Amino acid sequence: MLGNLKYLSAAELISSIKNKDISPVELIEHTIKLIEERNPSLNALIYLGFDDARKEAKKAEQLVMKIDVLGPLHGVPIGIKDLFDFKPGWITTFGGVRAFKKKYC
Secondary structure, eight states, X not given: OGGGGGGXXXXXXXXXXXXXXXXXXXXXXHHHHHHHHHHXXXXXXXXXXXXXXXXHHHHHHHHHHHOSOOOTTTTOOOXXXXXXXXXXXXXXXXXXXXXXXXXXX
C-alpha cells in the first residue's frame, strides 16, 4: 500500500488510518521521503519541520490506537503556507518574499 499513497485522496488516507491499514508514523515517513525526492526540483516547501512532524505523528498514532472517534484529518500530514509568522522557530518568508524572511528563536 505504501507505494500507492501519493495517489490516494485525503478521504482515502483518512479511511486507511481509521481502519489501521496505515499508521500516522508510516504515513509521515512516506510523505517525508516524497518531499525529500521532489522538493529540490519544485522548491515548494521552505521550512521542513520533519522532527516536529515525526513527534506529532507518534502522538497521533497513540491516539488512533486508544480512541475510536478522532478529528476528521487526524494523522494526515499537511503543508502550511508561510504567509504568516505563526510558529516560533520556523522560518517565515511571508509567501516567498526574500526581503521579509525571518528566523525566530
